[in-house]
Amino acid sequence: MDAPKTKIYGLVAEFETPTQIVDAANKAREAGYTSMEAYSPFPVVDLHEAVGFKRTKLPTLAFLGGLTGFCTAFSLETFTSGGAPSFVTPFLPDWFYYPVNIGGRPLNSWPAFIPPEFELTVLFASITSVFGMLLLNGYPRIYHPLFNVPRFSLVTTDRFFLCIEAKDSKFDLQGTKQFLEGLHPYEVSEVPE
Amino acid sequence: MASISENVSNNLALVQKAAFGVGLVSLASSLALYTFHGKKEFFQCYLIAYLFFFAIGAGSLALLMIQHVSAGAWGFSIRRLLEAGSRTLLLLAVFFIPLVFGLQEIYPWARPDALKDKLIEMKSGYLNVPFFLTRAAVFFVLWNAMAFSLSYFSKKEDESAQESIGWWFKAISGPGLVVFAITIGLTSVDWAMSVDVHWYSSMYPVLFGFCCILTAMIFHIIAMILIYQGGDLEKYLSRNYLRDFGSFLLGFIIFWTYLNFSQFLLIWSANLKEEVPYYVNRVTGGWQLVTIALALGHFVLPFLFLLRRETKRIRFTLFFAACFMLLMRFVDYFYLLGPSFSPRHFHFGLSQVTCFLGIGGLWLSFFIYQWNLYPPIAARDPRVVKEPVHGV
Numbered sequence: 001m002d003a004p005k006t007k008i009y010g011l012v013a014e015f016e017t018p019t020q021i022v023d024a025a026n027k028a029r030e031a032g033y034t035s036m037e038a039y040s041p042f043p044v045v046d047l048h049e050a051v052g053f054k055r056t057k058l059p060t061l062a063f064l065g066g067l068t069g070f071c072t073a074f075s076l077e078t079f080t081s082g083g084a085p086s087f088v089t090p091f092l093p094d095w096f097y098y099p100v101n102i103g104g105r106p107l108n109s110w111p112a113f114i115p116p117e118f119e120l121t122v123l124f125a126s127i128t129s130v131f132g133m134l135l136l137n138g139y140p141r142i143y144h145p146l147f148n149v150p151r152f153s154l155v156t157t158d159r160f161f162l163c164i165e166a167k168d169s170k171f172d173l174q175g176t177k178q179f180l181e182g183l184h185p186y187e188v189s190e191v192p193e
Numbered sequence: 194m195a196s197i198s199e200n201v202s203n204n205l206a207l208v209q210k211a212a213f214g215v216g217l218v219s220l221a222s223s224l225a226l227y228t229f230h231g232k233k234e235f236f237q238c239y240l241i242a243y244l245f246f247f248a249i250g251a252g253s254l255a256l257l258m259i260q261h262v263s264a265g266a267w268g269f270s271i272r273r274l275l276e277a278g279s280r281t282l283l284l285l286a287v288f289f290i291p292l293v294f295g296l297q298e299i300y301p302w303a304r305p306d307a308l309k310d311k312l313i314e315m316k317s318g319y320l321n322v323p324f325f326l327t328r329a330a331v332f333f334v335l336w337n338a339m340a341f342s343l344s345y346f347s348k349k350e351d352e353s354a355q356e357s358i359g360w361w362f363k364a365i366s367g368p369g370l371v372v373f374a375i376t377i378g379l380t381s382v383d384w385a386m387s388v389d390v391h392w393y394s395s396m397y398p399v400l401f402g403f404c405c406i407l408t409a410m411i412f413h414i415i416a417m418i419l420i421y422q423g424g425d426l427e428k429y430l431s432r433n434y435l436r437d438f439g440s441f442l443l444g445f446i447i448f449w450t451y452l453n454f455s456q457f458l459l460i461w462s463a464n465l466k467e468e469v470p471y472y473v474n475r476v477t478g479g480w481q482l483v484t485i486a487l488a489l490g491h492f493v494l495p496f497l498f499l500l501r502r503e504t505k506r507i508r509f510t511l512f513f514a515a516c517f518m519l520l521m522r523f524v525d526y527f528y529l530l531g532p533s534f535s536p537r538h539f540h541f542g543l544s545q546v547t548c549f550l551g552i553g554g555l556w557l558s559f560f561i562y563q564w565n566l567y568p569p570i571a572a573r574d575p576r577v578v579k580e581p582v583h584g585v
Contacts, residue, residue, distance in 0.1 A: 045433055059502070103464070111461050114454065 007193040009145035010035075010165035011176050012152070013185035018044045021160035024183040025050035028164060031179060035168035039146070039161040051162075058132050065128025066121045073120035074113065083108030149189050163191065195570045198423035205420070209561040216554020223547040234544050236295030237534045242548040243288055244385065245408065245526045246556045250285045252409025253278025254340050255373050255402075258366035261343070267437040269576040270429035274413045274420070276347060277564040279340035284559045286333040288552055296322060301390045312391055320387055328383060332376045339369045350573050359575060377402040388533045392471045396456035403452060407445045408522045414438050414515040418508060426569060432506040439505025442514065443496070450492045474532040479539025483528050491521040523549070 015021040018040065025038055029052045038044075038051050078084050079092065082099025083106070089097055099107050134140070146152050146163060155161055162185075164176055173190075180188045197205075227235040257275040260268020268275075296303040302320040307313045313320070346361045381401030386393065417438075421430050460468045475484055495518055504510040531540070571577065 063500070105464075111454075111458050114458070 008166050008173065009148075009191040009193045010163050010168075010171070011173070011180055012146065012149055012161050012163040012189055012191050013180040013183060014151060014154075014187045014189075015160040015162065015185050016158075018047070018160060020184070021162055022046050022050050024162050024180075024185070027183060028162065028179070032170050033164050033168055033176075035165040035171075037163050037165070039152075039155045039163070041156055041158060041160075044160070056136055058129065058136060061132045062125045062129045065132075066125030069120035069122070069124025070117050072124070073117040077113040077116060078108060081107055081109070083110075145191050145193050148192050151187065151189070159186070195425040195568070195572070197420055197426060197569050201420055201423055205561050205565070209558045212554040212561075213558040214554070216551050216556075216558065219547045219549075219554060220551035223544055223551050226542075226544045226547060230542065230544060232295060233298045234542055235548075236292065236298040237530070238542055238544040238548045239295070239552075240292060240299055240384070241526055241530050241545065242552050243285075243292070244529070245523055245549070246281075246288075246552050247285050248405040248408040248522075248526070249278060249412045249556075250282045250409075251336065251373075251377060252405035252407070253413070254282065254336060255370070255377075255406050256409055256413070257343060258339070258369045258373065261362040261366035262370065264576065265437075266576060267434070267441070269571070269574055270426075270434055271413050271417050272571050272574065273347075273567055273569055274416050274564065275409075276340075276344050276567065277560055278409060278413065279336075280344055280563045281556060281560050282333070282336045282340050284556060286337065288556075289329060289333070293326065296325070300387055302387060310390075316390070320390070325383055328379060332380060335372055335376060339365060339372070344567070347567065347571060350571065351568065356575075374402065377405065385529060388530055389471055391467055394456050394460070394468070394471070396452055396459070400449075400452045400456065403445075403448060404522075404525065407449055408519075410438075410441055410445060411515050411518045411522060414442065415512065415519065418512045418515075420564075420569070422508075424569075430508060435508060435511050436502070436506045439499060439511050439514075442511075442518065443499040443505070446492060446495050446499070446518070450496075470536075471533075474536040475528070478537035480528075480532045480537075483524065483531075483539070487521065487525060487528055490517075491525060495521075 013024065015024060021038060021040065022044065025036070025047060028036055029050060034052060036051055038047050040047065079088075079096060080098055082089070082097060084092065084097075101107075102109070105112075146161075151159070152161060162180075164171060164180065170176075177188055177190075223235060223239070253275045256268075257272070257279050260272065260275065292299070297305075300320075301307060301310075302313045302316065303322055303325075308317060342365055343362065346358055346365075349355075350358045378398035378401075381398045385401060386397050418430060421427060457472060460472060474480065495514060498504055498510075498514055504514065527541070527545070534540075
């Protein structure tokens with residue numbers, strides 16, 4: 001870690017309260033830093049805006065996932081129960097087109113179809129959200145340079161970390177370190193790559 | 194001491210006077226229309242308009258007790274609005290009195306020849322005029338007692354620094370919610386469901402009680418945005434506060450749809466002779482258009498609109514959504530009883546408009562009067578110390 005040749009991933013500052021890290025991130029953004037990331041044990045309101053986080057495509061993906069689920073359930077139920085329009089039914093295979101008379105109700109009993117449509121909407125939307133979130137976050141990933149900072153393990157208990165990455169065009173080891181120390185953190189550490 | 198902006202309080206005084214005037218004129222014209230269209234038309238329109246404003250009063254009481262029990266930050270920001278809303282139950286008790294003279298026009302079981310019907314005769318142990326009026330009187334006493342005692346302790350809390358007063362809010366609200374659930378359920382059967390005297394649905398009391406909460410929530414979102422702007426209370430209109438209310442609105446709309454659809458699906462699937470007429474009346478004779486309008490306007494459109502995070506956080510879009518939903522709430526109350534009063538034949542009378550403006554105008558001026566009685570924020574509420582903090 002002390003070897004002079006080590007490549008630096010960035011500088012990380014440790015804070016003790018959520019309010020401190022939101023203030024710090026706001027100051028860093030206002031100072032012109034763009035490549036930074038905040039780490040906290042729980043979601044902190046306003047923090048994503050403070051680090052200049054842009055909205056992801058996840059809500060759109062989840063919406064499309066839900067829509068797919070709805071359409072899947074709708075067509076599955078309509079076609080298998082024989083509720084499809086009559087110009088389609090002659091083209092359906094026998095094992096798929098299976099009209100069932102249930103208590104004399106119409107073949108296309110759309111009110112009864114809604115609960116499964118709702119369930120598949122929720123199922124598809126939530127699966128898309130969870131896996132979309134993991135993929136957009138770059139997971140699966142087994143190594144991250146921040147793990148080289150011993151105190152970083154506290155991020156899962158009660159400490160908040162703000163990391164300014166070396167790829168930032170404004171990054172300069174001494175200047176950024178001074179800047180971070182001016183924000184009154186508990187500690188500032190270098191993060192080896 | 195927090196206060197609302199001078200501009201807003203001037204406007205409130207103006208609205209109060211205007212609403213009072215409009216209310217008096219409209220009630221007078223309702224009575225004039227009474228002579229043209231007859232008793233039936235007047236009382237049926239009056240009941241529909243009455244239920245809409247009753248919902249805001251009763252729903253405010255329920256929300257007030259819920260926020261005392263759950264102690265969320267959202268509840269603190271509209272606590273005084275909810276208290277003012279719950280105290281309007283006093284005026285709503287007065288507005289109930291005219292209905293006493295028109296029970297025969299509204300409820301089939303109150304008509305003189307009602308007992309010839311075997312089914313009504315069997316229900317007459319519960320559905321008879323004296324018992325009906327006793328129940329209404331007892332319920333109004335209970336609701337007003339809860340509303341005014343919560344406000345009484347609010348006043349006490351403002352005056353003294355005793356921490357023990359906070360205990361009273363919870364002591365009243367916890368059992369109060371149980372009382373509210375039972376009384377509002379019986380009220381739904383009495384005032385609304387017994388219009389279709391042969392019909393019954395076990396989902397109805399839940400739906401009716403929940404509609405009160407939904408209507409009150411919509412009203413208070415609008416009131417909050419209008420009253421808090423520009424003054425010291427502006428901070429309670431921050432994006433994160435508004436998002437809580439937007440999420441409530443979205444969740445409540447979904448729950449309304451869930452309850453309505455469950456009731457419909459059960460009745461549609463069972464297809465029983467004594468249950469289906471309720472929905473047959475609502476899909477024939479022009480009423481089907483109202484059904485479709487509600488499905489689109491009370492669920493699909495607001496659902497898609499409020500689904501986006503930003504629309505819930507921006508003041509203008511949330512305000513727009515709430516105003517639109519308040520309109521749809523009225524359509525829903527009209528749809529609750531309209532098709533039962535005039536089955537298989539769509540009917541929207543002029544009396545409906547005058548009754549709505551009449552009750553609504555007087556109710557709104559009374560609400561503003563009640564709102565002005567107390568300081569706009571409960572300064573000694575323990576939640577006031579928790580100023581908007583990050584990460585809570």
